[in-house]
Amino acid sequence: MSAEAYSGVSDGTHPGVSEGVQPGVSEGAQPGVRAGTPPRPYPRPVTHTCTPTGAARLARLVTLPGVYAPQHDTRLLTRCLRREAIDEDTAVVDLGTGSGALAVAAASLGARVTAVDISRRAVLTARFNALRNGLTVTVRRGDLTDTLPDDCCDLVVSNPPYVPGPSARLPRHGAARAWDAGTEGRAVVNRVCDAVPRVLRPGGALLLVHSGLSGVAATLDRLAGNGMEAGVVDRAYVPFGPVLRSRRAWLRDMGLIDDTENREELVVIRAELR
Numbered sequence: 001m002s003a004e005a006y007s008g009v010s011d012g013t014h015p016g017v018s019e020g021v022q023p024g025v026s027e028g029a030q031p032g033v034r035a036g037t038p039p040r041p042y043p044r045p046v047t048h049t050c051t052p053t054g055a056a057r058l059a060r061l062v063t064l065p066g067v068y069a070p071q072h073d074t075r076l077l078t079r080c081l082r083r084e085a086i087d088e089d090t091a092v093v094d095l096g097t098g099s100g101a102l103a104v105a106a107a108s109l110g111a112r113v114t115a116v117d118i119s120r121r122a123v124l125t126a127r128f129n130a131l132r133n134g135l136t137v138t139v140r141r142g143d144l145t146d147t148l149p150d151d152c153c154d155l156v157v158s159n160p161p162y163v164p165g166p167s168a169r170l171p172r173h174g175a176a177r178a179w180d181a182g183t184e185g186r187a188v189v190n191r192v193c194d195a196v197p198r199v200l201r202p203g204g205a206l207l208l209v210h211s212g213l214s215g216v217a218a219t220l221d222r223l224a225g226n227g228m229e230a231g232v233v234d235r236a237y238v239p240f241g242p243v244l245r246s247r248r249a250w251l252r253d254m255g256l257i258d259d260t261e262n263r264e265e266l267v268v269i270r271a272e273l274r
């Protein structure tokens with residue numbers, strides 16, 4: 001992964017899908033916890049230093065326990081965000097903001113930014129990170145676009161939960177809400193594809209990142225069916241993180257990976273409202 005878009009991330013121990021270890025996935029330490037010692041009930045927040053815009057500004061992000069720390073997918077999407085023509089007239093919505101990394105990146109490019117997350121901790125974290133970086137971001141707690149009016153933005157960025165897993169039911173609480181996405185990995189991706197056209201102004205665009213395991217063609221078809229012209233604009237291959245490693249046997253049984261596979265394809269899809 002290029003360090004161009006986003007560099008110097010974390011202390012390397014933060015829970016993560018592609019990097020670090022998630023609570024409950026069992027292979028390793030929570031932040032600040034040595035292997036073999038019992039985890040603290042409330043691990044300390046982890047500090048990340050990132051340059052999401054490539055500009056002089058250095059975004060400093062803190063991630064509360066249970067909130068998704070910036071990872072490969074965040075960086076890939078940030079790289080695509082930087083290619084967009086953004087100025088102070090551009091209204092950007094970040095759906096599933098987590099730490100607020102993408103919202104902060106968009107605000108530092110000059111955009112007017114609204115960030116949404118269903119998790120209270122994520123909302124607090126994103127508000128704090130915007131303040132910490134001296135940027136204005138409106139952060140709302142809500143289910144995807146439910147709190148947003150029609151035709152309110154020019155660009156939606158989203159890094160939704162997309163990891164396929166054995167349970168069709170989505171978690172209602174906890175860190176897994178950031179990645180668990182049903183047996184096809186599409187439970188939230190499909191909803192994003194269906195919800196975004198309503199909030200975009202004519203000519204507006206969506207930048208959406210997800211795994212190749214979640215079905216790229218299905219996303220392109222769904223967006224086309226919703227009146228959007230869509231294509232893949234970036235991709236990266238990243239090592240399996242702890243969540244995918246823990247699901248290796250299930251993924252193989254489902255025919256999603258073969259025995260030797262240990263890297264995941266991430267894609268960014270850009271879709272424009274016709």
Ligand SMILES: C[S@@+](CC[C@H](N)C(=O)[O-])C[C@H]1O[C@@H](n2cnc3c(N)ncnc32)[C@H](O)[C@@H]1O
Nearest residue numbers: 068070074096097098117118119143144159178
């Ligand atoms: C993979 S994380 C991405 C976080 C951040 N945008 C990034 O790129 O690092 C997905 C985020 O979506 C949030 N989320 C999951 N379901 C949601 C929903 N229905 N509505 C809003 N946010 C949701 C999770 O709480 C989590 O913060």
